[in-house]
Amino acid sequence: xxxxxxxxxxxxxxxxxxxxxxxxxxxxxxxxxxxxxxxxxxxxxxxxxxxxxxxxxxxxxxxxxxxxxxxxxxxxxxxxxxxxxxxxxxxxxxxxxxxxxxxxxxxxxxxxxxxxxxxxxxxxxxxxxxxxxxxxxxxxxxxxxxxxxxxxxxxxxxxxxxxxxxxxxxxxxxxxxxxxxxxxxxxxxxxxxxxxxxxxxxxxxxxxxxxxxxxxxxxxxxxxxxxxxxxxxxxxxxxxxxxxxxxxxxxxxxxxxxxxxxxxxxxxxxxxxxxxxx
Amino acid sequence: xxxxxxxxxxxxxxxxxxxxxxxxxxxxxxxxxxxxxxxxxxxxxxxxxxxxxxxxxxxxxxxxxxxxxxxxxxxxxxxxxxxxxxxxxxxxxxxxxxxxxxxxxxxxxxxxxxxxxxxxxxxxxxxxxxxxxxxxxxxxxxxxxxxxxxxxxxxxxxxxxxxxxxxxxxxxxxxxxxxxxxxxxxxxxxxxxxxxxxxxxxxxxxxxxxxxxxxxxxxxxxxxxxxxxxxxxxxxxxxxxxxxxxxxxxxxxxxxxxxxxxxxxxxxxxxxxxxxxxxxxxxx
Numbered sequence: 001x002x003x004x005x006x007x008x009x010x011x012x013x014x015x016x017x018x019x020x021x022x023x024x025x026x027x028x029x030x031x032x033x034x035x036x037x038x039x040x041x042x043x044x045x046x047x048x049x050x051x052x053x054x055x056x057x058x059x060x061x062x063x064x065x066x067x068x069x070x071x072x073x074x075x076x077x078x079x080x081x082x083x084x085x086x087x088x089x090x091x092x093x094x095x096x097x098x099x100x101x102x103x104x105x106x107x108x109x110x111x112x113x114x115x116x117x118x119x120x121x122x123x124x125x126x127x128x129x130x131x132x133x134x135x136x137x138x139x140x141x142x143x144x145x146x147x148x149x150x151x152x153x154x155x156x157x158x159x160x161x162x163x164x165x166x167x168x169x170x171x172x173x174x175x176x177x178x179x180x181x182x183x184x185x186x187x188x189x190x191x192x193x194x195x196x197x198x199x200x201x202x203x204x205x206x207x208x209x210x211x212x213x214x215x216x217x218x219x220x221x222x223x224x225x226x227x228x229x230x231x232x233x234x235x236x237x238x239x240x241x242x243x244x245x246x247x248x249x250x251x252x253x254x255x256x257x258x259x260x261x262x263x264x265x266x267x268x269x270x271x272x273x274x275x276x277x278x
Numbered sequence: 279x280x281x282x283x284x285x286x287x288x289x290x291x292x293x294x295x296x297x298x299x300x301x302x303x304x305x306x307x308x309x310x311x312x313x314x315x316x317x318x319x320x321x322x323x324x325x326x327x328x329x330x331x332x333x334x335x336x337x338x339x340x341x342x343x344x345x346x347x348x349x350x351x352x353x354x355x356x357x358x359x360x361x362x363x364x365x366x367x368x369x370x371x372x373x374x375x376x377x378x379x380x381x382x383x384x385x386x387x388x389x390x391x392x393x394x395x396x397x398x399x400x401x402x403x404x405x406x407x408x409x410x411x412x413x414x415x416x417x418x419x420x421x422x423x424x425x426x427x428x429x430x431x432x433x434x435x436x437x438x439x440x441x442x443x444x445x446x447x448x449x450x451x452x453x454x455x456x457x458x459x460x461x462x463x464x465x466x467x468x469x470x471x472x473x474x475x476x477x478x479x480x481x482x483x484x485x486x487x488x489x490x491x492x493x494x495x496x497x498x499x500x501x502x503x504x505x506x507x508x509x510x511x512x513x514x515x516x517x518x519x520x521x522x523x524x525x526x527x528x529x530x531x532x533x534x535x536x537x538x539x540x541x542x543x544x545x546x547x548x549x550x551x552x553x554x555x556x557x558x559x560x561x562x
Binding site: 012046069070087 | 296
């Protein structure tokens with residue numbers, strides 16, 4: 001569905017943000033895009049949306065070249081940026097004016113999600129809180145039926161119940177032909193939602209792996225002392241002991257600790273990535 | 279070509295409803311400016327608001343208004359907060375341009391004419407009924423209708439404004455005005471050089487040297503007009519630089535051709551530049 005090959009991009013007067021990046025994304029999956037501040041997560045999303053053009057390399061989304069920004073492409077991709085400003089319109093008016101641009105727009109889905117988020121049609125968008133505006137934008141994005149949904153820090157500004165609702169809504173509405181990329185720092189908000197991990201570092205994808213594969217090959221544990229963990233691949237201090245990653249030799253079942261995996265991947269530890277990549 | 283009238287109408291509706299407050303307040307501001315200017319001339323001129331002054335103010339006002347609205351046309355692409363959503367809207371560049379042209383060439387001029395009829399009507403009423411000046415009311419009803427030159431000037435201003443709106447993100451209107459000024463300076467400068475090359479090194483003819491009735495004899499000539507007009511004007515003066523006679527001459531045919539071709543090429547280049555720049559728009 002999405003294919004990037006040897007893509008390089010730099011903002012004017014600065015070093016490349018994306019440097020020879022290659023990536024393939026499949027439909028029916030939710031990708032969690034992780035990276036440090038300034039790693040280029042938003043830039044990568046903008047490349048996929050056709051908002052920035054590559055300096056070199058190729059970017060394909062479905063049958064389209066994003067930089068051409070053809071209407072059919074723009075109907076199949078929707079991005080919810082981290083910050084945005086909605087116009088001075090009511091919820092109803094916004095939907096009425098924008099929905100016709102998206103042939104696959106489903107008003108019932110939009111209405112149902114807005115109801116779950118406790119947003120009514122008469123609410124003025126400009127008077128909603130940032131969190132509520134974000135919820136509205138997410139509801140609209142899902143209702144467009146876009147094949148590729150790009151969410152940049154979607155849980156920023158959402159309260160605790162809303163984060164839970166967000167996970168429920170995403171899990172309940174994503175179709176098999178849709179693909180979602182969620183760029184986030186709030187890994188704990190989304191760890192139960194994500195199918196695949198993408199770690200972006202120094203302009204390239206450092207790790208791309210399904211969560212199922214990661215937990216099949218690695219085990220994530222909390223131990224009180226180093227001795228308990230046997231031979232960990234990576235360990236860091238945690239509350240009351242250590243958080244460790246070890247090889248899953250006994251087919252143990254453990255819950256993926258995305259934060260720990262991210263730290264391990266970026267620490268320069270060269271024993272974990274080969275296990276996931278072969 | 280991927281062009282949908284349906285999407286154009288949808289974009290028009292979206293733009294109209296989203297910016298309704300700006301349009302509303304803008305119309306009121308336009309009316310207030312027009313009325314203030316017209317009343318100023320009504321009271322400051324001893325002849326009141328005479329017909330030719332109304333014509334001058336109305337036509338020049340329309341020219342400036344068209345230019346400003348054209349330079350403001352793609353404002354959704356100028357602001358950081360609106361840019362992303364504008365770029366992600368599923369419309370083509372041509373559809374965006376068509377809607378922009380409709381606003382600039384049809385809707386806004388109609389608004390201008392309506393506010394002018396209202397403000398001009400009030401000013402004329404005061405001028406003719408209160409001040410008893412007896413002037414006629416100008417409502418774009420001059421003899422011979424709207425001139426070709428006026429329409430061409432409007433077209434050039436609108437095209438430069440649209441191109442400016444597509445090229446500049448920050449201070450688009452101000453930068454468009456500067457571009458327009460530079461363009462005109464450049465054209466005048468070019469013509470000045472052309473004229474000097476063609477005329478200045480030529481001596482005065484016998485008939486030009488004929489003495490005046492008071493005995494003063496023409497000694498030199500100097501330029502009067504520089505713009506790309508179909509005729510040039512120059513004057514003669516005596517040794518002390520005192521003005522003697524004015525001459526008007528037809529520009530050589532080949533120069534007329536060069537000027538016309540250059541002008542029409544510029545008219546074609548401006549929409550091309552606009553489309554190109556709209557197509558190249560990125561978020562950064």
